[in-house]
Amino acid sequence: xxxxxxxxxxxxxxxxxxxxxxxxxxxxxxxxxxxxxxxxxxxxxxxxxxxxxxxxxxxxxxxxxxxxxxxxxxxxxxxxxxxxxxxxxxxxxxxxxxxxxxxxxxxxxxxxxxxxxxxxxxxxxxxxxxxxxxxxxxxxxxxxxxxxxxxxxxxxxxxxxxxxxxxxxxxxxxxxxxxxxxxxxxxxxxxxxxxxxxxxxxxxxxxxxxxx
Amino acid sequence: xxxxxxxxxxxxxxxxxxxxxxxxxxxxxxxxxxxxxxxxxxxxxxxxxxxxxxxxxxxxxxxxxxxxxxxxxxxxxxxxxxxxxxxxxxxxxxxxxxxxxxxxxxxxxxxxxxxxxxxxxxxxxxxxxxxxxxxxxxxxxxxxxxxxxxxxxxxxxxxxxxxxxxxxxxxxxxxxxxxxxxxxxxxxxxxxxxxxxxxxxxxxxxxxxxxxxxxxxxxxxxxxxxxxx
Numbered sequence: 001x002x003x004x005x006x007x008x009x010x011x012x013x014x015x016x017x018x019x020x021x022x023x024x025x026x027x028x029x030x031x032x033x034x035x036x037x038x039x040x041x042x043x044x045x046x047x048x049x050x051x052x053x054x055x056x057x058x059x060x061x062x063x064x065x066x067x068x069x070x071x072x073x074x075x076x077x078x079x080x081x082x083x084x085x086x087x088x089x090x091x092x093x094x095x096x097x098x099x100x101x102x103x104x105x106x107x108x109x110x111x112x113x114x115x116x117x118x119x120x121x122x123x124x125x126x127x128x129x130x131x132x133x134x135x136x137x138x139x140x141x142x143x144x145x146x147x148x149x150x151x152x153x154x155x156x157x158x159x160x161x162x163x164x165x166x167x168x169x170x171x172x173x174x175x176x177x178x179x180x181x182x183x184x185x186x187x188x189x190x191x192x193x194x195x196x197x198x199x200x201x202x203x204x205x206x207x208x209x210x211x212x
Numbered sequence: 213x214x215x216x217x218x219x220x221x222x223x224x225x226x227x228x229x230x231x232x233x234x235x236x237x238x239x240x241x242x243x244x245x246x247x248x249x250x251x252x253x254x255x256x257x258x259x260x261x262x263x264x265x266x267x268x269x270x271x272x273x274x275x276x277x278x279x280x281x282x283x284x285x286x287x288x289x290x291x292x293x294x295x296x297x298x299x300x301x302x303x304x305x306x307x308x309x310x311x312x313x314x315x316x317x318x319x320x321x322x323x324x325x326x327x328x329x330x331x332x333x334x335x336x337x338x339x340x341x342x343x344x345x346x347x348x349x350x351x352x353x354x355x356x357x358x359x360x361x362x363x364x365x366x367x368x369x370x371x372x373x374x375x376x377x378x379x380x381x382x383x384x385x386x387x388x389x390x391x392x393x394x395x396x397x398x399x400x401x402x403x404x405x406x407x408x409x410x411x412x413x414x415x416x417x418x419x420x421x422x423x424x425x426x427x428x429x430x431x432x433x434x435x436x437x438x439x440x441x
Contacts, residue, residue: 073229080233088244101260
């Protein structure tokens with residue numbers, strides 16, 4: 001398998017990290033992983049925990065898939081990747097329960113649903129199975145940070161507007177009447193729509209400037 | 213691409229390689245899960261025990277010590293220590309003079325989205341519920357979770373009267389649910405506007421549980437009072 005098309009790229013490429021933050025951000029550009037993005041971003045702490053849990057699974061599964069890429073036959077690769085991902089999600093589930101039961105309760109079923117987050121299987125199949133361990137690690141780190149950043153963008157706006165707080169601390173005056181809709185599912189769609197609008201506007205403007 | 217590459221690419225899959233890779237990864241993953249489970253189990257149990265401990269002390273204000281009792285199928289209670297899984301337990305709270313403050317009881321029932329689990333404190337002296345806390349609820353954030361936070365709703369449980377009928381076999385008045393602003397009697401629970409279903413669910417759970425548990429707890433009062441000694 002040493003003649004794999006991408007096997008030549010053995011040197012570490014920092015672009016693999018940077019691309020996940022902005023240019024190929026999993027939420028704002030690739031529009032992947034919408035289930036946790038909309039469901040658990042009603043508070044900042046939920047957004048951070050989900051972002052970190054997903055990043056952990058992403059990093060560990062990318063590392064393992066990349067390390068085993070020469071020994072996993074392509075006929076059983078998807079089943080093997082799912083097994084690897086599900087195992088790390090189970091580990092994350094136990095760790096979150098051990099760290100804070102309150103956070104675990106508020107994330108509910110969405111921790112287990114990381115298994116079917118298409119960002120993770122997507123990176124394992126599209127990147128880690130074809131690239132070196134180092135670059136796969138950088139790719140997972142970039143995508144993980146990009147995903148956490150996106151959840152934080154949504155969680156921050158929704159918690160401030162929907163509850164008047166940020167990480168539980170009051171940031172708006174006591175007279176502020178919280179917009180309950182922002183912490184309900186509808187608020188998730190509104191906020192995501194607004195962020196996508198901003199990201200697309202910035203991207204288009206950048207393209208326009210570079211063309212001139 | 214040379215000829216060897218083509219041969220490799222077009223070669224039929226080796227069943228042994230497939231079995232080896234799936235079996236190998238399966239064993240590694242199984243080990244990983246068992247290690248993570250064993251490693252986090254003491255901490256998870258400790259977190260659960262702390263959450264329950266905190267809840268017992270909150271629903272029985274003035275409690276300094278607590279003792280656990282098992283409710284047997286015949287309705288008798290006995291002091292209990294050990295694995296709580298599968299047991300029906302109640303928790304007696306005692307003040308600094310070892311006097312019984314009350315008994316904390318867990319109850320559950322259907323909420324708006326899923327089962328709501330709660331714990332409440334019953335004071336035999338006042339013949340009333342003196343505290344309540346939701347342990348688990350998946351009701352709508354911002355609306356349904358008002359049953360955990362709304363001070364006006366929580367005030368229902370500061371002294372929710374559940375006196376026994378003279379024969380001691382049933383409650384004199386079952387707990388009732390009334391809409392916001394309609395409370396007239398101390399055994400009524402006043403609902404929350406905007407979270408009617410969740411607050412009604414709490415009232416139903418409380419009604420069902422107190423109707424069964426208050427007569428049972430009253431019969432076992434001596435056991436509870438002796439429990440701390």
